Amino acid sequence: MPLENFADRLLAAIDTRNTPLVVGLDPVYDRLPRAISGHRELNDGDDLEAAVDALLEFSTRVLKIVAPLVPAVKINSAFFEPYFSYGVEAFQALVQEATAHGLLVINDAKRADIGNTSERYAAATLIEPPFDSLSEHAAPDAVTVAPYMGSDSVGPFISAAQAHGKGVFVLVRTSNPGAAEIQDVLLQDGTPLYQHVGKLVEKWGAPLIGERGYSSVGAVVGATNPEQLATLRGLLPQTLFLVPGYGAQGASAGDVAKAFNADGRGAIINSSRAILQAHLNPRYANLPWEKAVEAATRAAITEIRSALHAARG
């Protein structure tokens, strides 16, 4: 059986769930429900196992709530790496859990190195572990990759994606303020660097275009600068955009609307804090934590889904 193209799988999941919303699973210990983290407040999380258990308990609960509602989750490795080997185990457990719930998983690891070293990062982030003791572990469906080192640095991720039916999202124009300092620098022909990188991504992705017309090599394009988003949408017709910046980082539904092609396809919109930290709203303060997280997460997702639905037109 040939492996199904990642872009096709993602587009099918977007259709099934009827939303391009992706939940960013970036759990922060001191933003967990106090019922989980509160009793360890005095020692400020210095018990490593207890801290990771709390993150995992919360994240697993969120996964179960969001699984029927969205096509994918994006899990950022940075939120687990400060917990060292326990963090890696928790990250793996969440990938496993999300996959079991039918969610696609994007590993937001922003990796890259010289070619033979990128091969190792691709093995760590995209390929099912070859070890007997991890034979039940699912690998993520896609990974984010940094472009600064060029084709032979990004290439091993793309090769792994092609061989294993996975995806790659290359940073093109990120959502943070400092991005302009490098990504918006003008080249000799008067165009900014991010467009040069975007065109490379479209080229790299050409061999991985699926039946629905999009490549499994996508681009990370922030929504905080909607004009640039619109420009890139026009330049890269076959590239799927992973769009961060919605909500907490300041972009509106109208802003992210520019990420979609005329057919309402071509992008997934990530929201992390607006969903994960919704339970902190005082209106949920009197509920048991499980109920608070469920009600808050559902309400946040419903609101964002509606806004995006209207924006996609």
Added chain:
Amino acid sequence: MPLENFADRLLAAIDTRNTPLVVGLDPVYDRLPRAISGHRELNDGDDLEAAVDALLEFSTRVLKIVAPLVPAVKINSAFFEPYFSYGVEAFQALVQEATAHGLLVINDAKRADIGNTSERYAAATLIEPPFDSLSEHAAPDAVTVAPYMGSDSVGPFISAAQAHGKGVFVLVRTSNPGAAEIQDVLLQDGTPLYQHVGKLVEKWGAPLIGERGYSSVGAVVGATNPEQLATLRGLLPQTLFLVPGYGAQGASAGDVAKAFNADGRGAIINSSRAILQAHLNPRYANLPWEKAVEAATRAAITEIRSALHAARG
């Protein structure tokens, strides 16, 4: 007691060991001595713990041999991440072991994300773990960082370095062939992107200049293009260069000579494969593996040290 500046510590260690050579500890399972990995050859390393034990046994042996001979080791996280939590534990054990032997440790992780997420990567890579169960674990002395996302992405690493007496090496011009595609792109004033990034690094490093005149914010500058190396040396007088590409990637001692200022300072030269895989030379085939690794590693280091000594003038 104020924390000593990382650049000062590194320069003092270079003086003590009388060489700017850094050993890149990037162990590859199928390039280990067969006495360690050979009996597991039939199942191709699919026993995760056994594979990591073999990598650790070899790497620990190499650390002991090189500790009196060089100022620092560079450990690339990518060579451990494919082993998941076991790999992270092995990585931590090697940092611990290297530190105990008096070596400075550079974590070649090439991380970066938006600001609040970079803070987490800085915690994972540069700061001693705050957890009781890891209270004996040393953190690396420096980390490599990718620049594409700009100041607010690199900033948290620099803040952590400043607060904890650590260092940061930002990718400026890497040694791989594909680097040219993005890093050499010409800007409107006719200068290439890598010079723009280099100047940002020199600016970011200004507040972290030590008593010896160099900043704890350094730059990764490959030796595979010696003209660019010379240009950057002239442009960034107070930036320490971490120079990969010597040996296996094709750069000669004459090439890397351009990384040094007139006083013979300003750079560390990394060699990985030429040292770590020296024991595979058939001339050592009849020795027990420990003797082979010791003889081969010493010979490789002696040869590179001499070549660099001549090159520094």
